[in-house]
Amino acid sequence: MTPTHFTKNIATLATKLLRKLPPEIAHNLAGYALKKNIVPFKINKNIFLDGIDLTSKLSDKITLSHPLGLAAGFDKNAQFLPGLSRLAFSFIEVGAATPLPQEGNQSPRIFRYPNKKALINRMGFNNVGIEKINNHLIDFFKTEQHNQPVGINIGVNKTTPLEKALDDYLIVLKTTTQKISYYSINLSSPNTESLKFLCHPLVVKSLADRIKTETTVPLSKVWIKLGPNLEKMFFQSLVRSVFESKFAGLILTNTLPVKEPEVGGLSGLPLLEKSERALEWAWEVHEGLVPMIAVGGISNGKDLYERIRRGATLAQIYTAFIYEGPFVVESILKEFSEILKSKNISNLDELRGSYYS
Numbered sequence: 001m002t003p004t005h006f007t008k009n010i011a012t013l014a015t016k017l018l019r020k021l022p023p024e025i026a027h028n029l030a031g032y033a034l035k036k037n038i039v040p041f042k043i044n045k046n047i048f049l050d051g052i053d054l055t056s057k058l059s060d061k062i063t064l065s066h067p068l069g070l071a072a073g074f075d076k077n078a079q080f081l082p083g084l085s086r087l088a089f090s091f092i093e094v095g096a097a098t099p100l101p102q103e104g105n106q107s108p109r110i111f112r113y114p115n116k117k118a119l120i121n122r123m124g125f126n127n128v129g130i131e132k133i134n135n136h137l138i139d140f141f142k143t144e145q146h147n148q149p150v151g152i153n154i155g156v157n158k159t160t161p162l163e164k165a166l167d168d169y170l171i172v173l174k175t176t177t178q179k180i181s182y183y184s185i186n187l188s189s190p191n192t193e194s195l196k197f198l199c200h201p202l203v204v205k206s207l208a209d210r211i212k213t214e215t216t217v218p219l220s221k222v223w224i225k226l227g228p229n230l231e232k233m234f235f236q237s238l239v240r241s242v243f244e245s246k247f248a249g250l251i252l253t254n255t256l257p258v259k260e261p262e263v264g265g266l267s268g269l270p271l272l273e274k275s276e277r278a279l280e281w282a283w284e285v286h287e288g289l290v291p292m293i294a295v296g297g298i299s300n301g302k303d304l305y306e307r308i309r310r311g312a313t314l315a316q317i318y319t320a321f322i323y324e325g326p327f328v329v330e331s332i333l334k335e336f337s338e339i340l341k342s343k344n345i346s347n348l349d350e351l352r353g354s355y356y357s
């Protein structure tokens, strides 16, 4: 059923009510509705506006109807896909998945800052472990609701010693169904101590070598997700390493580590500038040769326009989905299409990277 005014009003009201509850309870309630598919409408993701073509490539083989997907961390256990698949995202990233189940940090571990359109979280990779997550994916992929590519974000278990940390990525890569469209290696969560050491050009290279020799997963399906807090030279050496190792691309960026007003990773509007700048720094290195998924503070059509102009192939949102609710994809894409129309841009290849010319 296409959404009517009435269902839209109900959904907006539900989003407002959820925001009155503590963040994790709201998340679990919304998750329950998505898991049980209690979503009384389906938003069309094939959105074209007056001849504007929003199609975008996730890979040589996968073309998406538009560039906007859901970022990692919302559906940690791949259980909300039945409902999420109705909300017009062109692709969905589940996880982070770790080899073993783990509870994550103690609650409260997610905090809202509505005036700043921001969140801080220190979830700590709470998830049911890759075996169960993989079963959820296999079950979902059998259903008719599976109508957009799904990727999986991979983390490291808290108890894994640093010298074995790369094994964790390989275990998840080897365990996950090949029907998964892509993998995203999380080298950037602020809430897991060992990632600070793993985020290094030599580790990126060694990970690529091990994926090639120890798994059947092609590197063209594996993306690397970096943080927004790295010093420019170091960040660019990481980008070079991702480029030379022939990974699929870069996901820029994860949350920003902060100590105040809560310890954790900051997302949403305050992250916008840093995430946008990460695209510029990366472009200086690869000049468009490495695909980039932009994430961090995107909440409207102009934000999406600026990211693609700075070379992003695709984009993702998380915090804007929390604050704006289920119609956020539609509203971002409408505004984005109107900007393109006003500038006489008819497809995204014309826009991509134009900031630099």
Ligand SMILES: Cc1cc2nc3c(=O)[nH]c(=O)nc-3n(C[C@H](O)[C@H](O)[C@H](O)COP(=O)(O)O)c2cc1C
Pocket: 071, 072, 073, 074, 095, 096, 110, 119, 121, 123, 125, 153, 186, 189, 225, 253, 254, 255, 267, 268, 269, 271, 295, 296, 297, 298, 316, 317, 318, 319, 320
């Ligand atoms: C509660 C929460 C949990 C998250 N968990 C993960 C995660 O498990 N893995 C990951 O790579 N990113 C995770 N992220 C980061 C998001 O995927 C995204 O990179 C970040 O929030 C910036 O985008 P946004 O400003 O649109 O929220 C999480 C973010 C939030 C708010």
